[in-house]
Amino acid sequence: MLLYNTLTHERELFVPNEPGKVKMYTCGPTVYHYAHIGNLRTYIMEDVLDRYLRYSGYSVRRVMNITDVGHLTSDGDTGEDKMVKGARREHKTVMEIAKFFTDAFFADCEKLRIRRPDVVVPATTYVDEFIRVIEALVEKGFAYEAGGNVYFDTSKLRQYYVFHGFSEEDLAEGVREGVGVDENKRNKADFVLWFTKSKFEDQELKWDSPWGTGYPGWHIECSCIAMKNLGERLDIHCGGIDNAFPHHTNEIAQSEAYLGHKWCNWWVHVLHLNTPAGKMSKSSGEFLTLSLLESKGYSPMEYRFFCLQSHYRKNLVFTYENLDNAAASYRKLVGRVAAVMREGGGGEVDEQEQKELAKGFRDALDNDLNTSLALTALYGALKSGANAATKLAAVADFDRVLALGLIENAEKLNEEQQKRSAAAAGAAEGTAGFSDDPEIRAIEELILKRTEAKKRRDYAEADRIRAGLLERGIALTDTPGGTVWSKV
Numbered sequence: 001m002l003l004y005n006t007l008t009h010e011r012e013l014f015v016p017n018e019p020g021k022v023k024m025y026t027c028g029p030t031v032y033h034y035a036h037i038g039n040l041r042t043y044i045m046e047d048v049l050d051r052y053l054r055y056s057g058y059s060v061r062r063v064m065n066i067t068d069v070g071h072l073t074s075d076g077d078t079g080e081d082k083m084v085k086g087a088r089r090e091h092k093t094v095m096e097i098a099k100f101f102t103d104a105f106f107a108d109c110e111k112l113r114i115r116r117p118d119v120v121v122p123a124t125t126y127v128d129e130f131i132r133v134i135e136a137l138v139e140k141g142f143a144y145e146a147g148g149n150v151y152f153d154t155s156k157l158r159q160y161y162v163f164h165g166f167s168e169e170d171l172a173e174g175v176r177e178g179v180g181v182d183e184n185k186r187n188k189a190d191f192v193l194w195f196t197k198s199k200f201e202d203q204e205l206k207w208d209s210p211w212g213t214g215y216p217g218w219h220i221e222c223s224c225i226a227m228k229n230l231g232e233r234l235d236i237h238c239g240g241i242d243n244a245f246p247h248h249t250n251e252i253a254q255s256e257a258y259l260g261h262k263w264c265n266w267w268v269h270v271l272h273l274n275t276p277a278g279k280m281s282k283s284s285g286e287f288l289t290l291s292l293l294e295s296k297g298y299s300p301m302e303y304r305f306f307c308l309q310s311h312y313r314k315n316l317v318f319t320y321e322n323l324d325n326a327a328a329s330y331r332k333l334v335g336r337v338a339a340v341m342r343e344g345g346g347g348e349v350d351e352q353e354q355k356e357l358a359k360g361f362r363d364a365l366d367n368d369l370n371t372s373l374a375l376t377a378l379y380g381a382l383k384s385g386a387n388a389a390t391k392l393a394a395v396a397d398f399d400r401v402l403a404l405g406l407i408e409n410a411e412k413l414n415e416e417q418q419k420r421s422a423a424a425a426g427a428a429e430g431t432a433g434f435s436d437d438p439e440i441r442a443i444e445e446l447i448l449k450r451t452e453a454k455k456r457r458d459y460a461e462a463d464r465i466r467a468g469l470l471e472r473g474i475a476l477t478d479t480p481g482g483t484v485w486s487k488v
């Protein structure tokens, strides 16, 4: 599989450290608010990567943190703790807030069919571990105490700006600029590992440490949780592109300083979901959550489909019009799968043919996780000359990765249709049930749909159905006893 690596700015052939095994770390949510759909895009695309690695036969161990302390309102070292701020807003304790929004996050994930990582660690349960690693960093000379806080000394690294390839001169210039620099820092890029001094006195969560009572910085949590659960060498670290700097840059700095060798081989970043006005955020414009989309009638699977239609390394623009298009395509896709099911008696699965259908699907995902081409391969399978059983087997197989609930929702659709047919047959006394002839049955179903549309006064839909049938040479006549049809 070719997988883009932010470290090298290239698509590279993915090879894990240990054959057949993948150690994968994901930055989890900061649980002071609901996740917005831009955050969820990142988790959906990471989920596709996780699922595809498993599909390809790797045994994957995936770890994620929950940031329930120490993430300041700025990604630098200033501002208020987001958790404390959230708690104040909601008149709750920090831990109540953390629990509520952690549950809300996983509820969203479940609706979106995002696999729960194998290990999930709230940062507040690992404080001893953070202290242990910070102590080691101080001992090794990579960290220093100043003004009550412990800082990481970026000047001790050969290269700090790993993702950007900045030079030492850039870094030095940055220091000389000296604008808004924390006076305790030796270098502008240095960052806090442990706070005991915060201008916000009401920090609720504090722990004893060798440097005084305080709380950890945000970056140290991911390094420690990853190293503790996945060992010294990580295959893939993923997150949103906004985490590349400073968060991931700092994670690499402190992990490699601590370990004394390279830590993680692949850095996978999902690009932004933007609104037409720019970057999506919690603070500006409509706060787009999954629940909001649901309240507007969109299903979580329609949103997942919307995300899968574009490549994870491209910015995606969210508009309701774009989502409408994706939702319509998704419903059509489910309808097509349902139609294949109704063909029924499609014979046995032709395994050779199924393998061939899967090849296009794998090629797409092997090419830096091209989900949009993978969907094309799915349509290709449905259009192919394979029998119904083989098509359905291919859909079920691809959906292990796409996780769009295709089989389940197609079954539901067919059940609903059957129920409606039965109800209609019962209601329309004197008219027989549906014909066994599939062609006649299709006409009868459309007539029923039109009758229902008329009942709810959707005359546009009713007319559309009538016109569609006429195009196929079927004329409808409404009579007091119901609608009858004839060939023209």
Ligand SMILES: [Zn+2]
Residues within 6 Å of the ligand: 026, 027, 028, 222, 247
């Ligand atoms: Zn992280």
